[in-house]
Amino acid sequence: DSGVTQTPKHLITATGQRVTLRCSPRSGDLSVYWYQQSLDQGLQFLIQYYNGEERAKGNILERFSAQQFPDLHSELNLSSLELGDSALYFCASSVGPGTSGRIEETQYFGPGTRLLVL
Amino acid sequence: KNQVEQSPQSLIILEGKNCTLQCNYTVSPFSNLRWYKQDTGRGPVSLTIMTFSENTKSNGRYTATLDADTKQSSLHITASQLSDSASYICVVRRSNDYKLSFGAGTTVTVRA
Numbered sequence: 001d002s003g004v005t006q007t008p009k010h011l012i013t014a015t016g017q018r019v020t021l022r023c024s025p026r027s028g029d030l031s032v033y034w035y036q037q038s039l040d041q042g043l044q045f046l047i048q049y050y051n052g053e054e055r056a057k058g059n060i061l062e063r064f065s066a067q068q069f070p071d072l073h074s075e076l077n078l079s080s081l082e083l084g085d086s087a088l089y090f091c092a093s094s095v096g097p098g099t100s101g102r103i104e105e106t107q108y109f110g111p112g113t114r115l116l117v118l
Numbered sequence: 119k120n121q122v123e124q125s126p127q128s129l130i131i132l133e134g135k136n137c138t139l140q141c142n143y144t145v146s147p148f149s150n151l152r153w154y155k156q157d158t159g160r161g162p163v164s165l166t167i168m169t170f171s172e173n174t175k176s177n178g179r180y181t182a183t184l185d186a187d188t189k190q191s192s193l194h195i196t197a198s199q200l201s202d203s204a205s206y207i208c209v210v211r212r213s214n215d216y217k218l219s220f221g222a223g224t225t226v227t228v229r230a
Contacts, residue, residue, distance in 0.1 A: 002161065004161075033218075042207075042220060042221075042222045042223060043156075043162070043207060043220045043223075044220065045217065045218040045219075045220065048216065048218075055216055056215060056216035056217055056218065057215070057217065058217055058218060088159075090161050090162075092161070092162075097216075098149075098150075098211065098216060105150070105167055106164045106167065107152075107162075107164055108164070109161025109162050109163070110161055111160070111161060112160075112161055
């Protein structure tokens with residue numbers, strides 16, 4: 001158990017719908033990362049927040065948005081869902097902002113949310 | 119073209135043997151490089167993180183090397199165990215916009 005929790009574990013929805021994925025980081029971690037993993041694309045970095053502020057942006061679609069709240073939990077909002085959005089969505093957390101090689105930059109991954117868009 | 123290329127795509131080794139995985143990258147400017155182990159259907163687990171000034175870093179039977187001049191890294195697994203069967207992913211971070219670039223991974227299968 002990494003200490004990172006994600007809800008829900010599974011989500012089935014229809015095209016055009018909107019869903020919200022939630023992530024609670026490990027106690028004391030300030031960074032939250034979101035990743036998407038689909039069968040044909042591998043692991044893709046979406047976005048990182050550090051202490052409430054957006055820190056880095058990856059291949060995140062405009063239909064997707066995220067935020068980190070004052071209590072440091074984070075939500076990933078996916079809207080106008082398409083079949084191709086079906087994937088495993090991981091959240092990870094770390095103590096630091098991610099730019100050094102120190103131990104506090106180690107990312108701990110949650111169990112993921114499996115999204116199926118029908 | 120992916121900025122992080124891993125090889126081989128997959129490999130099969132016998133229990134107790136060693137193996138080496140390769141990661142070549144073009145990401146620039148460079149911040150750090152990470153190796154992850156991912157079991158099927160589970161979140162990745164961090165093995166090592168290395169910055170520009172670090173050449174070698176070990177985590178148990180896993181040893182990563184980094185040559186920042188040639189932009190190459192390797193992950194060496196010593197005395198492989200059945201539990202080492204997993205996908206190993208190389209990730210490089212850019213230092214200006216902090217973006218992370220992922221390799222496609224190397225799938226390692228350890229057989230008894």
